[in-house]
Structures are given as structure tokens and as C-alpha cells.
Amino acid sequence: MSGVAGLPHSGINNLTTLLRRLEATVSRLEDVALTHASAGGFPSGANAVQGAAIPAPSAPNASAAVAPPPPPKEEEKASPAVKGYQELIDGPLATYESLSKELGGLIAEQAEHVAKAFHAQKDFVQLASACTKLPTSSPQYPTVIGPTQSALLAAIDMREKNRASKESNQLTVVAEGLPALGWVTLDEKPGPFVGEHRDSAMFWVNRVIKEYKESNPKQVEWARSFAALLEELRKYIMQCHTTGLVWNPKGADPTTYKSGSSGDSSAGAPPPPPPALLLPHLLPLLPPALNQGEGITKGLKKVDKSEMTHKNPELRGSSAVPSTLGGKAPQKAPKPGSMQKKPPKKELDGNKWNIVRTFSQTSQGTLLTSASQENFENDRAIVVDQTEINQTVNVFNVKSSIIQVKGKVNAISLVNCPKTSILLDSTVSSLSVSNSPSFTVQILGRVPTVLLDGNDGGQVYLSRDSLDCEIVTAKCSAINVSIPEEGEEEGVFVEKPVPEQFKTVVRDGKLHTVVMEHSA
Template identity: 35%
Template sequence: MDFEEKPFLRECKDIIEGSFGAYLNLSQQIGDLVNQHAQMVREAVSKLYSLLILTGNHSKPDTGIFMQLLKPLSESIMAIQEFREKNRASSWFNHLSAISESIGALGWVTVSPTPAPFVKEMTDAATFYTNKVLVAYKEKDKTHIDWAKAWLQFLNDLQKYIRVHHTTGLTWNSRGTPATASAGAPSAGGPPPPPPPPPADLFADPMKSGPGGDDTRSALLKELNRGTEITKGLKKITADQQTHKNPALRSSGPAPYKAPSSTSQPVVKSVAPPKPPRFELEGKKWMIEYQSGKRDLTVSDTDMSQSVNIYKCKDCLVVIKGKVNSITVDSCTKLSLVFDDIVSVVEFVNCQNIQAQSMGAVPTVNIEKTDVVEVYLNAKSLTAEIVTAKSSSVNVSVPSANGDFVEHPIPEQFKSIFNGSVFKTEPADKAA
């Protein structure tokens, strides 16, 4: 059978033409940076498919050659991630992040013996940002809802595909000739073959210096396995050549090693200069970045179409007055946030020691990868949904009838019990 007709390739094409094709079509409908990003993803998937064609025709090469074959794919993955970083201030940031945070799933070809769970982890990473898209465009534009679902469906389809055809890792044709760095895969109706390898190497193994890494290691192990035989070639030192028995040899031989003096010039490591703080309105997004020790950061000239992005701020107090669409707090430490009405969501990602107080209505508070959080709700925000993931020490305080705040810890542990058909999950440490 021609390798193009093998089931693992045919089913991969079905996924590319199905859920992945739907993602590409919806990205084109949205346009702008989302479509540009999608074309980069299309190129990366094309390179993955070309690699799979290669595995259907060749046996597994040595590690050095395999790393060279992976270079086109690794270059595409890095470019996709860099595109998001270059457009952090874009209104499409959540769309770009959903893709860049999970595009590493295409690197499953390097994972062994369990590549499918690796893709599942990438899917979970994408879900955080696709949820933002779902919240932002709920009852506004179904195209974006379908877009988010299509990308997640592609990742789920990829995971199922791997479980069937590459259960313990990338499968090669054991009866084929070993793949070479210059080997090309015929396209025959599929995506085009990969271009020449670029210099960057995302999947490079630092323990190997190149294609000969395995041979060098084997030679070393062979020498070590000689045991005492390895010392037979060493020259024996006689008593008259030992310096501890012949002091006169000490002055004529090389000077012994001396530890460097404590007064010697210390080695100064280069440190990247701190980035300048920002506090400005860029389009419809307030950018508050790299602030430190500021207790008077106030955004007052707002409207409900604007969002606020607070990034890498430390020991600051930020007050948001008026009604805004959303607030995102990313990679901040010891931050206090006070806000009025929110249209969609307030979220905290990768933060430490956060205090947040709602003075108006807020539909959703998302907390992910954040430790030590105090959220204070008022009477208007008691219906808020508190969504947490991979976070600890999260407490939500609500006002009581006498006006005092009552603190409620959010559970961190859960237990799941199989009821005969599905698992039922509930908190393992219910608050009294």
C-alpha cells in the first residue's frame, strides 16, 4: 500500500480538513490579526503533516537527524508565540493567547511514552483564554463563539488521533530506509513538504552536541565498561616522585592550586535594564505596566467599551472609576485593586498577594495560577461567578446584614466519586 493511503495519514487529513479547516475559515471571517495568526498556524500544521508523511515512508533516524527534521516545525511554533507577544496591546489578545498558549501541542511528536496527555495539558491552557472569548462575545457575535469551539475541537481531535495511532510516541515505518535530513515527503494532495531547516531549534537536546551525540556517548560508555582494564595504561608514580615524601620537588614543580582571594574582583552578571513604567490609553485599552510602589494609580476617564490591562506591577494601588468592559491583572505582586461596574470579567493570572474590592456590579471573577487572594464583593456583585484554577488561599468576603464583611474561603481540594455512570466532584474541605 502506498504510504499516502495509510490510515494514520488519512485520518490526520480528515482532522485538518474538518475541525482545523473550520478554525481557519472562522479566522478568515474574523480577519485582522486573528487571520494572520491562523495562517501561521496553518503553516505549522502543514509542517507537522509533512513530518508524518516522512514517518510513513522511513524508519526512525538517529537523534541528531531527527532534531534537524523538527526544525521547520519548531521555528513555526516559536513564530506563533512571538506574534502574540508583539501584539499584547491588541484587542485580539485573548484570541492570540488561546492559540499561542496551546500551539505547543503540535510538539507531541517529541513526547514519549505518553504524547496524548501532553496535548490535553495544552488544551487546558487554551481553555482559559477561549473562555474569555466566550464571555466577551456571548450574545454579540456567534462567529467568535464558533471560532473558540473549533480550535478546542481541533485539539481534542488531535488528542484522540494520537491515542489511536501514536499511543506511545511518534510511529515510524520500521521497514523503510532511515530518514535523512534532506529527505522530502511527497505532497500528493496533502500539505506541501517542509522548507529547508532554519537555524533555530525549539526541541534541541542540550546534552547532545549534534548528529554524533549518540555515537560519542556509546564510545564513552564502552570505555567505562572496561572496569579496571581502563587503568592499565596509566604510568605508575614511584616513591621518589611523590612530593609529600620529597619536599625538594615542591619548589621545582608547578604551583599548587590556590582559591581566589576574597578581595578579588567579583564577576558582575549583566542584568537586563528594567522596562519603563506605562500608564496610558492605547486605543480602547488602558495599559498599566511595570509600575512599582505607586499608591495613586487612578483611571477615571473611562467608558464601557474600554478594558484595563495591569501587567507586572508591584506594591501598587489601582483604582478604576466608572464602568469598563473588563480588567486583566497579569503577573503582579502585592497589588490592591478597587473598581466600579464591570461589563464582562475581572481576572487575575500568575499573581501573588492580591486584594480586590468591587464597588459596583461584576458578572465574573476569574482567578488562575494566583496565590493569596482577597476579593471583597458589595451588595451589587453578590451574584458574581468566582472561577478559580490552580490557585491557593483564595478568600471572598461578602457584606452581612449589619454591614460587616464575612469571609468565605474558596475550596482548593476536591474529591471525585464514581456513581456508576459518571464521576461526581465536590469540595473535599467544605467551609463551616
């Protein structure tokens, strides 16, 4: 018998069974909707019905068939060394960048390269914290160090191309200090290495402060901000990389490493510029075998086939190769000995260091500088190191150059050195400057006596340890002595002029001389 509305009373098609199947279907649709919503939304309208895959009724638990979305990938956890470097970027580097943008012009343009160099080095530090050590001899090393090197070279090139600019001193501040980023290549004493470049930069920082302390305080603040950046870099290194850049002995392979966080991958770094473009004080950024570029074969002579022993067996029995110079045109006669320009000389003769720029053919001694180096004129990288306390340093006929004497020596003497600057640590006896107009001296340690004779224009920067020194002048004019300002931070000086005028009277048959002009 048929039931109500033609529906049977029993069997799979009865009303109760259909309602149960409908409820199960609705429940599964709700599960699917919830799953899609948690994964980022669910399409609406007709598309929602068409896009929903309804499982077969026979599935006991259809909602379990939909896999949950994978959890988001966690970013690579930064090491303390990387965090410390990021604090350096967010703090002193950001201050320097901000002041550079305010000053604008070449200063701001150079600051962009400085920022790129620091950010690139942060990536290099991150690579080291995550990977085993990459030898400098590795073919991949120039690639990973390349971004730092490129930015560093660009910043220094700003100084080289704009020496006639009114902002030359500011550009030189950065050019002298930024090579401190080469610390990552050192296996020992990276902190002192940065300290040396900071001291070199301070020489020019003081010049900027002297020039703008009254007219433009923003320039003074900018100069101090860069010095502070190098000092904070040194402190960071002494805290995190005391004996050299710390690599991860249990880390990944540096040649295939890719950082987990965006923007910090070192694997995609662009290749460095040709190594031949490196300046002498940037050589630590590349290993010795790589830093010569095409110049590595520059000194080799092309051998004629007639001189090749493997093609001429008869030459093997003798040690001499036949000369082929006979057919060449006669050479021009050399200039007289007194006029011929010779390479500079920096030698240790007994216990005396001699630094000489000479035009004579009679110079003797061992040449310690490269023969291809410029004469000691416009040379900003003359360094005398490995000194001893019983040695003296004698500088003759050097022009428009910068000399750095490291360590404590017995005495230092400059003679006939116009527009020459010297940065020194300490002496046992004295520092003497004679016939050297427009000289500059900066003392980092202690010097008991400063002797100045026949100088027209000069600047002496004293350290706090040298405030008790005696300054003796004779036949000098326009001499200024800068002393650290009491209560101020390091690098802040007060300039005092040395008296030039005297009054002499006769009393009781004797001459009595008094100073007519006093320093403030």
C-alpha cells in the same frame, strides 16, 4: 518476352511482389501510428511522413521494435496515521481557518501560521510512517522538525508583539494551546501532553466566550473551534500514537527519504531558525543539546592566559588560581535588604509548596526555578506538578501571572496576588483567595470549599464535579461565579454574580441579616 507495360512476368520486380511489399509497408506504418497515438499523439502533415521511421522490409515483425510507454508512477500510499492527520486538517483545522478569515486582522494572520504548523507536522508524521526512527540527537533532526517549529514560533510571537491589542485574548488562546504540537518529540503520554495545553488554552477560551457571548457570537464560535481542534488532535494521538510517534521499523533511511507524492517531501524542508529563539515551553521541539543555541556558552568565564595551568605549570600544584580582581573599580553598595529584588522562589518545604515573589534578602529554601527566569510577575508558565494529596500550595505576592497546580492536593492559598490566575485540579479541603484583586480561578476537578476574603473583582469557574462546593465571601465586591450550562457542550458557562448587599434588622434583641441582591 516482355509483359504488359514493360513489366516482366517473373522475378523480384514483378507486380505481385511489389504489391505485397507495399501492403507490408502500409501495415507497419499503421502500427507505428497506433503506437504514437497511444503515447500522446502523432504529428500530422509532412512532419508525420518525415518523422516516421520505416523499418527495413527484411524485419519480420517491425511493430515489435517500438517499445510501449512506461506506466505512470503510482503515488505513495498513505498510512492510516497520515490519513488520520489529513482528516484533522480537512476537518477541525479547516473550520478554525475559515472562522479566522471571517474575523480577519491579527486573528487571521496568526491562523496562517497555525495552518503551516499543522501541515508541516503532517509531513513529519508521513516521514515517520515511511522511515526508521530518527534520533533527536541526529544532525538532521533540527532540519525535519524545523518547519513545524518555525510556524509555531511565528504564531506565538504574534501574541508577544501584540499584547496591547484588543485581540490579545484571542492571540493568547492560540499561543497557549499550539505548543501541543510538541507531542511528536515525546516517548510517552503524548495524548495527556496535548490535553494539558488544551486546558491552558481553555482558560483563555472562556475569557473570549465571556467577553463576546452577547456582542459577537462569531468570536465565541471561533474560540470553540480552536479548542475543538486541540481535542481532535488529542483523540487522533490516542488512536494512532498512544505511546509516542509511531515510526516504521522496516522503513527507509529518514536522512535520505523523499516522499513519492508531490508537496509532501520532508527532505527539502528549510532549516529551522536559530534555537536560541525558542521559548521555554517550546524546548521539547529540539533535543536538550541543541535548544540552547549560542547561549550554551553564555555562563562561561573567559580565562586570562596568566590563569591557564597548561601555560603556567607552577599553578598545577595548588587548587587556587590567583585573583585578578584587585585592580577593578570598587563595586556599588547593594540596596538595603528590604528593597533588593530577589529571584522568585518555588520550593517544597516539608509538605508545603511555597511560591513567592520577594524583595527580601532573608529568603531561605531551595530555588527550583532558574535564576535567570523573570520574577513571578507577568509569568504565564508557573507549574506545580509531582504533587501529593497531603501537600498544600501557598502563593504569596505573585503579580499578573498564571499558576497551574496539577494533581490533587490538600489545600491551596493565594495571598496578595493581584491579577493572578490559577488553574487547579482538585483539593481535599479548600481553596482560599485573600487580598488578591482581579483574580481568576478555574477548577477542573472538585473543591469542597472556596474561601474569598478582601477581594475587589474576581472570577471563579466551577467544574461539574464542584457544583456542590460552598463559596464563602467576606469584604468582597464584583465576584462572579461561572457554572457549566446544563445541556451544553464542555466549556460553555453561565455567569452568576455573588450578592454584595445585605439588610440587617433587629428582632427580639437579635440581628437578622438577609441578602438584598440575588443572582439570576
